[in-house]
Amino acid sequence: MENRPLEYDYTVAKMFMLTTIVLGIVGMLVGVILAFQLAYPSLNGSDLAIAEYINYSRLRPLHTDAVVFGFTLSGIFATWYYVGQRVLKVSMAESRFLMFIGKLHFWLYLIAVAAAVISLLMGVTTSKEYAEFEWPIDIAIVVVWILFGMGVFGLIGIRREKTLYISVWYYIATFLGIAMLYLFNNMAIPTMFGVSEIGESSVGVWYHSVSMYAGTNDALVQWWYGHNAVAFGFTVPIIAMIYYFLPKESGQAIYSYKLSLLSFWGLMFLYIWAGGHHLLYSTVPDWMQTMGSIFSIILILPSWGSAINMLLTMRGEWQQVAASPLIKFMILGSTFYMFSTLEGSIQAIKSVNAIAHFTDWIIGHVHNGALGWVTFMIMAALYHMAPRVFKREIYSKSLMATQFWIQTVGVVLYFTSMWIAGITQGMMWRAHDEFGNLAYSFIDTVTVLYPYYTIRGVGGVLYLVGFLMFAYNMYKTMSARPVKESELQSASPMGA
Amino acid sequence: MFHWLEKNPFFFSVVVFVIIAFAGIVEIFPNFAQQSRPVIGTKPYTTLELAGRHVYIKNSCNACHSQLVRPFKSETDRYGDYSLSGEYAYDRPFLWGSKRTGPDLLRVGNYRTTDWHEIHMKDPASVVPGTNMPAYKWMFTNIADINTAFAEQLTIAQFFSVPYNTPVPMKDGSMAVVKMGKSVADAHALALAEARIIVADMKDQGVKDAVASGQIPEIVAIIAYMNGLK
Amino acid sequence: MNKLYLWGIIMGALMLGATYIAVTGTKGGLNDDIINILTIAGAVSLVIITVFVVIKYVRQMQTDTADGVLARETWDGIAEYENELPVGWAVTFLLTIVWGMWYFIAGYPLNAYSQIGEYNEEVVTLTTKFEKDFNEKMSNFSETEKTQYMIDMGESVYITECMICHGLTADGIDGLSTDLNNWGTHASIVDAIVNGSKGLNYPMGDMAAGFASGQDATDIAVYIMNDLSGETGSIAYDNACAGCHGTDGKGLDGSSPDLLVYGESGFIVDVLNRGKKGFIGDMPKFDRLSDKQKEAVGAYISSLNK
Numbered sequence A: 001m002e003n004r005p006l007e008y009d010y011t012v013a014k015m016f017m018l019t020t021i022v023l024g025i026v027g028m029l030v031g032v033i034l035a036f037q038l039a040y041p042s043l044n045g046s047d048l049a050i051a052e053y054i055n056y057s058r059l060r061p062l063h064t065d066a067v068v069f070g071f072t073l074s075g076i077f078a079t080w081y082y083v084g085q086r087v088l089k090v091s092m093a094e095s096r097f098l099m100f101i102g103k104l105h106f107w108l109y110l111i112a113v114a115a116a117v118i119s120l121l122m123g124v125t126t127s128k129e130y131a132e133f134e135w136p137i138d139i140a141i142v143v144v145w146i147l148f149g150m151g152v153f154g155l156i157g158i159r160r161e162k163t164l165y166i167s168v169w170y171y172i173a174t175f176l177g178i179a180m181l182y183l184f185n186n187m188a189i190p191t192m193f194g195v196s197e198i199g200e201s202s203v204g205v206w207y208h209s210v211s212m213y214a215g216t217n218d219a220l221v222q223w224w225y226g227h228n229a230v231a232f233g234f235t236v237p238i239i240a241m242i243y244y245f246l247p248k249e250s251g252q253a254i255y256s257y258k259l260s261l262l263s264f265w266g267l268m269f270l271y272i273w274a275g276g277h278h279l280l281y282s283t284v285p286d287w288m289q290t291m292g293s294i295f296s297i298i299l300i301l302p303s304w305g306s307a308i309n310m311l312l313t314m315r316g317e318w319q320q321v322a323a324s325p326l327i328k329f330m331i332l333g334s335t336f337y338m339f340s341t342l343e344g345s346i347q348a349i350k351s352v353n354a355i356a357h358f359t360d361w362i363i364g365h366v367h368n369g370a371l372g373w374v375t376f377m378i379m380a381a382l383y384h385m386a387p388r389v390f391k392r393e394i395y396s397k398s399l400m401a402t403q404f405w406i407q408t409v410g411v412v413l414y415f416t417s418m419w420i421a422g423i424t425q426g427m428m429w430r431a432h433d434e435f436g437n438l439a440y441s442f443i444d445t446v447t448v449l450y451p452y453y454t455i456r457g458v459g460g461v462l463y464l465v466g467f468l469m470f471a472y473n474m475y476k477t478m479s480a481r482p483v484k485e486s487e488l489q490s491a492s493p494m495g496a
Numbered sequence B: 001m002f003h004w005l006e007k008n009p010f011f012f013s014v015v016v017f018v019i020i021a022f023a024g025i026v027e028i029f030p031n032f033a034q035q036s037r038p039v040i041g042t043k044p045y046t047t048l049e050l051a052g053r054h055v056y057i058k059n060s061c062n063a064c065h066s067q068l069v070r071p072f073k074s075e076t077d078r079y080g081d082y083s084l085s086g087e088y089a090y091d092r093p094f095l096w097g098s099k100r101t102g103p104d105l106l107r108v109g110n111y112r113t114t115d116w117h118e119i120h121m122k123d124p125a126s127v128v129p130g131t132n133m134p135a136y137k138w139m140f141t142n143i144a145d146i147n148t149a150f151a152e153q154l155t156i157a158q159f160f161s162v163p164y165n166t167p168v169p170m171k172d173g174s175m176a177v178v179k180m181g182k183s184v185a186d187a188h189a190l191a192l193a194e195a196r197i198i199v200a201d202m203k204d205q206g207v208k209d210a211v212a213s214g215q216i217p218e219i220v221a222i223i224a225y226m227n228g229l230k
Numbered sequence C: 001m002n003k004l005y006l007w008g009i010i011m012g013a014l015m016l017g018a019t020y021i022a023v024t025g026t027k028g029g030l031n032d033d034i035i036n037i038l039t040i041a042g043a044v045s046l047v048i049i050t051v052f053v054v055i056k057y058v059r060q061m062q063t064d065t066a067d068g069v070l071a072r073e074t075w076d077g078i079a080e081y082e083n084e085l086p087v088g089w090a091v092t093f094l095l096t097i098v099w100g101m102w103y104f105i106a107g108y109p110l111n112a113y114s115q116i117g118e119y120n121e122e123v124v125t126l127t128t129k130f131e132k133d134f135n136e137k138m139s140n141f142s143e144t145e146k147t148q149y150m151i152d153m154g155e156s157v158y159i160t161e162c163m164i165c166h167g168l169t170a171d172g173i174d175g176l177s178t179d180l181n182n183w184g185t186h187a188s189i190v191d192a193i194v195n196g197s198k199g200l201n202y203p204m205g206d207m208a209a210g211f212a213s214g215q216d217a218t219d220i221a222v223y224i225m226n227d228l229s230g231e232t233g234s235i236a237y238d239n240a241c242a243g244c245h246g247t248d249g250k251g252l253d254g255s256s257p258d259l260l261v262y263g264e265s266g267f268i269v270d271v272l273n274r275g276k277k278g279f280i281g282d283m284p285k286f287d288r289l290s291d292k293q294k295e296a297v298g299a300y301i302s303s304l305n306k
């Protein structure tokens, strides 16, 4: 048995690949709609009967949750069920229990997603960013997460490879981090427990709840969560992906174990402290804000550590970068990761945050990471997995190359326009005129942004078009090409 | 040591967990009690205000509007006094927001009025040409959920000792009492009394008729909430 | 030239150009504001550092070769080198840690900073600066220049504070609020007489409609517009209005509005201090504005009908 190549079982990975693609399209489509609603407010459709469900304010949480809990989480799950087996040298097929848990994980996840979409469209939200869901959905998410954890630790439990590969470190951290954060931030008391003086209870809607924390404390917990939801959702698992897919796709060895080690533990230690940078100049105590600021600045080094490790893994291999769009995605992804993390560190400096906070510059920073890093990496991962999972070559390499350039232009348009919009708006809010009065009324600071909102929208459309090309390419790969005899052995699907 | 950890997933996970949990404990807990003490002049939300707050949340107004005035002259000039921690003592959840597509609303009750809100919410561009705020026409017909607001009042009074029916000190030295109903019917009566004061300054006939017949449209609740933001 | 440098220059130039657009798009640009300056410095260094560092590593992809000692283990065929840490990275990491500790402990000890203290200083600095500026200008100005200066300042207040209800052209936005172009005129007094007035929250309460009518009302308006002098309307005024506003029109020690300043800045300052819950609608108080700002916006509005 030990000598035969393992037959990995990708059933669950395939299911999550599908939701990654579908929810990616949904999330980004809604993002594009939002972008144009800000640029052309008539698109809120305020005279339509369904305006309540399609206007900007109802759709915005749908965008963020669809891309975070839909697209990104699916991508994390899909890659785990692929990478996990391979670096632990154990097949899902070996444990009927794990197979069952994996499938249950998927189906419950799907139900939670459906419930989440409906509830957000109905306006059922607790308003906390990236934690909008009311408690019934929270419970579903916790169960889904436990199942994921069982999948992770179950597979680790029966592994043949004794030492955990770097990617597994990051998947473990993802699991633990989100578990802790999500639980604490969503602590709430359902209002059906309230009892009136004459003994009435279960008054009002059954799913409503109130936060366990009030005011400043609530903010503190929320951004301790919010920042680290980014950390353990948009960074840690994505690093897990690049540590596997880049060396695997390129056939290169990781540049330095020591660098991996220090970056990992540095990131773990520093990331959590940095949450204070979302609360600068708020009413949380000054010392916490200062800590948030300082740790965010030191954080740049472990962040760049992983990226540098990846770039150096490719040293001397420029011909591969030039030839393979898949590797391009990952290399540009690391670069965007570097850009967005340095941008984050700089925006976390108190004086810079005084301008950046509340403006589109933050939105630009978000999408630098989300589009340039998270989505690039997830698409690259799926592209790498597809030939192995479906045992077919990627349908079209040239489509992939075109997509790469279209999306790159899309991201550049997105963040340059938001860069200008944000800095302009931040400076306009602060400006005093020669008389010592505010130089601008609020609406002046809105109308100047329209050109940039339009440019961002165009960038968004390009990006979405690229993602649709990706979806099409994947669809064709799944369905149109003949099945290969055995699993592909060449490192690169581009090799052919 | 690290090599050892990498071979022992259990201890590896424990160490990761301790490291990430540690910062949370240091940062979050020390100031918990202190931060939530109300400042003088802060009172709990009335039933109608709370219903309005729910409408605000339901429509994610916080996606565009902050409720946090930072201590900069440019902000205090525009919005009024900077925020104090205790002002938020009854805010569950907090609504500071993270993006100002529109202006801060923490003290909007000081400088906007019922009739203005009515027109603005129905069609923002008619009063502020160039705005990208959506129109919220359906709020004029949707009925506010007083029951849930009341349930929330009961819950926070029971679990978090929010002082309903109890005198709380005001800035001018007086005491104010925010009433909470004894029963659902009572809560509706209280909300309706508040709503009548608001609709007196409104023009929309449909809304006036609704309140006259004992129903409170969402727009009335959200205006009550915004008028109370001071 | 290497294509790489070209890309670096293009991206760098694009971002720096974007920064330039943002700064020059704002009145006063950097405005000597330390926060603006630090922000732009941050933005610029972000661009430059990223471009340089990325070029460095991409150069290594182009020219370097992968070497070093491979670790014994592999995972799914992935190997690892036992290379040392990149020196620049390790040193910078160490330096930032040292800097962080210095910052906490010695530089700006955690308990030594107060953002409210910083705010108080900012307010003092800005207020002194603008006051000094104002006084200097005023002492050099002629009377007409002074008036014009107040009107200009008032316009600036108007645009940020009042425009939202009274409109860009001060026409009151289709009856949402008072048309300020016609406020403080003969016609608006007649209107107050015929329709009454309410909502300024004077001890005397509201002024009912119809204390005078027809020719009397017109004459009284002339009398008030003349600052209660001249023959026209004098008697009618004394009969109809003096009971509340006083024969001198001063409002009987604050029981009702001072009509001597009607149509002038002083009356507007009064409206701003009181707010007005009138027939048209509800205007909030503006106690947030400074006295000078109130006076200025008053000057601006009373200039509108002239």
Ligand code: HEM
Residues within 6 Å of the ligand: A129, A226, A230, A234, A235, A274, A277, A278, A296, A297, A299, A300, A303, A337, A340, A341, A342, A343, A344, A345, A346, A347, A348, A349, A353, A356, A357, A358, A362, A365, A366, A367, A368, A369, A370, A373, A374, B098
């Ligand atoms: C060293 C790493 C990073 C640091 C220090 C950092 C810092 C920051 C800062 C200072 C803000 C602005 C807070 C505010 O003023 O509102 C922010 C917001 C944000 N960042 Fe980062 N960032 C980093 C990396 C990333 C990455 C890689 C992503 C990936 C997508 C990301 C996603 C976000 C998101 C989604 C927000 C918006 C949160 C919200 O207000 O809703 N960040 N970050």
Ligand code: HEM
Residues within 6 Å of the ligand: A027, A028, A029, A031, A032, A033, A034, A035, A060, A063, A064, A067, A068, A071, A072, A129, A360, A362, A363, A366, A367, A370, A371, A374, A375, A456, A457, A459, A460, A461, A463, A464, B063, B098, B099, B101
């Ligand atoms: C087609 C591409 C996309 C477009 C056009 C787009 C557009 C937008 C818009 C218009 C907003 C609201 C900005 C505002 O409040 O002013 C937004 C917010 C956000 N988007 Fe996207 N988006 C896209 C893709 C994505 C993806 C792929 C992700 C994540 C993987 C993402 C994550 C986020 C997050 C986290 C926020 C909230 C930011 C904050 O609150 O600070 N977006 N997006």
Ligand SMILES: [Ca+2]
Residues within 6 Å of the ligand: A126, A131, A132, A133, A134, A135, A138, A186
């Ligand atoms: Ca929740």
Ligand SMILES: [Ca+2]
Residues within 6 Å of the ligand: A129, B097, B098, B099
């Ligand atoms: Ca946000």
Ligand SMILES: [Cu+2]
Residues within 6 Å of the ligand: A226, A227, A228, A230, A274, A275, A277, A278
């Ligand atoms: Cu953060």
